[in-house]
Amino acid sequence: MFGIPWDLPIWSAAVRARTQFGAQVQFVVTFNLKDAPPAGTDKVHEYDGVFYVSPRVLLAVVDELLDPVEPDISLRAKIASLLR
Numbered sequence: 001m002f003g004i005p006w007d008l009p010i011w012s013a014a015v016r017a018r019t020q021f022g023a024q025v026q027f028v029v030t031f032n033l034k035d036a037p038p039a040g041t042d043k044v045h046e047y048d049g050v051f052y053v054s055p056r057v058l059l060a061v062v063d064e065l066l067d068p069v070e071p072d073i074s075l076r077a078k079i080a081s082l083l084r
């Protein structure tokens with residue numbers, strides 16, 4: 001699932017924040033995507049509803065969410081389009 005053992009606690013913290021505190025955690029922001037969960041065919045790193053993105057992609061996603069060009073596409077599709 002994860003590249004190295006200490007990546008699991010990062011994902012676990014995101015999931016715990018969601019379950020214990022009702023937080024809307026959807027992203028782990030990191031420059032180190034090589035140790036994130038494996039990317040899908042669309043190049044998106046995602047595991048159990050938590051997306052792993054670079055700071056550049058997160059800023060582009062936030063910009064798109066604030067001023068949507070295509071308001072009806074999924075978050076995963078938005079991220080994938082930014083990775084092309």
